Amino acid sequence: MQIFEIFTEKNRVLLKAMVATDFKLRYQQSFLGYIWSVLKPLLLFSVMYLVFIRFLKFGADVPHFSVGLLLGITMWNFFVETTSGAMSSVVVHGDLMRKINFSKFVVVISAGMSALINFGINFIVVIIFALINGVQPSWWGLLIFPLVIELFVLSLGVGFYLGALYVTFRDLSPIWEVVIQAGFYATPIIYPVSLVATNLGPHYGPLLSRLILLNPLAQIVQDARHILIAPQNPIIWESFSNPLIKLIPVIICVLFFVGGITYFSSKSNKFAELV
């Protein structure tokens, strides 16, 4: 499998150099520098907090929903940053690919790693915010690590598809923006899952509020809220009895990951000619 070349020393060094460069240059010449990577999501959160929680009264029935909102936005941003970064990564590094030979996986993974570092910084802010809000920490919270890995695997899987496709189909950029926007509203981030159950009536409400959790992003965000903030947040593991159905989100993540790598591998030896 071509992907394993990423573990050679040569490619690890390159990956490290690219991530370090990206980190160094990200907020070059901006007055507040790295503070922006925390400030930007916090400002966006403030807007949504005012609109959805204060004004529209979303999640009044869920404890610490404002913390859940911030956590959801942070995780969603991680997904968006990885996939968008991965999509443009091959094209952005096209000049390099025409001049030297290196593992093409590096550019996609480097985009993911940069987003992961950003997520790490933001996650610390979420924890601080949660503690200020009086959330009780528990050992269950450590389950956040496998959840982040699942999210990373899904984002990279999607990213590999997007990165390879974008080389020949530049229309993908606006299309993906729309998909991201639709996905944001399809995933229970700004609204609690309970809102789906109550607002769609007694017939479809309960069923849809369970089906919505089959979306891997919904599953990940809800699981994270469940273990970190409040167990009242519904999760897929308690919504279905059939173990196969419970595993659907995880299976989707793995399929995207394996499929993405395979597709990317098959296309990558032509990147130098096409970009």
Added chain:
Amino acid sequence: MSMTSISRSAKNSEDLQKDSDRKIALRVRDVSKSFKLPVDRANSLKVSLLNLLHERTGYRIQQVLKDISFDVYEGDFFGIVGKNGSGKSTLLKIISQIYAPDSGTVSETGKLVPFIELGVGFNPELTGRENVYLNGAMLGFTNEEIDAMYDDIVEFAELQDFMEQKLKNYSSGMQVRLAFSVAIKSQGDILVLDEVLAVGDEAFQKKCQDYFFEAKRNKKTIILVTHSMGDVRRYCNRAMFIQDGKIAKIGDPEKIADAYSNSFLGTSKSDNEHPEGAKESSLILDGIKLTVNGAEQQYIEKYEDFDIAVNIHNTEPVESTALRVDVVDGRGWLAFSLPDRDSKPHVLQPGSHTIVYSVKNTLAFGDFHVDIVFDNGTKRFVIKAAAYQFHMRGYAVSAMPLMIPHTEVTIDGN
């Protein structure tokens, strides 16, 4: 056609015999490559959907390389020459594993470090030091390996005081020097260089020249793609001439350089030569040579004045200005034509004559050849194309002035 292929295979076997005891550093076998050239590039969904609808393929196939096979041995300074579009850059990219060949194999022993372009991945916002490490990582070196060659690189680039400065604060010459130093000081086993010799100021070029001679002496394996036949003659011990995606000639660099230069003459001959005109002519060329201080010389130093001595005989009286000596550069462009148009004509009586043109040399470096032409104002034809070839030593310097050199003409010693 069959004649040339026989002589080529004979040449190859002779080559193999000589080199059979040496280790192969790079082996290229039956490599072919074609590109799909989009007629209308299907870069967007709309175009490819329209193509699908009208059952158009949207591209045509261009064969760039056809069955290329050759070996580079350890310690070779191997030159690859060819005209623009002959496929040599594509071949270089296949050797460097940037492009995958359609068929055929490339195998190398040791670490191959390609420099298709200098300073790949250099980032203006990073310091010189950071760029060296980033560039090194891209070329496949580990941090420890770069640590080991870092001082060498900085010293060769003469940028000790600037390594902590951002690259954007470098002059363009400094950037190029840094990039070139990374290229030649990197400790790869096979170095692949594409047209990167003419960089930096004259002092730096001198250093590079020294480095190449040293590399040649030390038997470092280098593959060099160039248009400069001077470089091929100077540095290479083997060379290859690529024409229309095939190996036209491989072996001795002198012969390759000649073949390359002659390939340009081939085209100009058919345009200019009028043998029937030459038959009519009463002017016959007996000999031509280029001399420096009386000694024949094919390699001329910069600003070194030289004489072009032409021996002719004629059966009818002709004006001396009708005999024109055209000096043409490697691109086929006329550098200058002798004698000056306003020089005084002198009637040459039937018999043998020696005409010496003394040239104050202002030519830029490169290969030149001399065409002997008859032109009396009403009739013009080539008496002999490429009657003589010579090479100007030195390097390309930006803004090399192209001046008509001052010349003096001496006819039969007067």
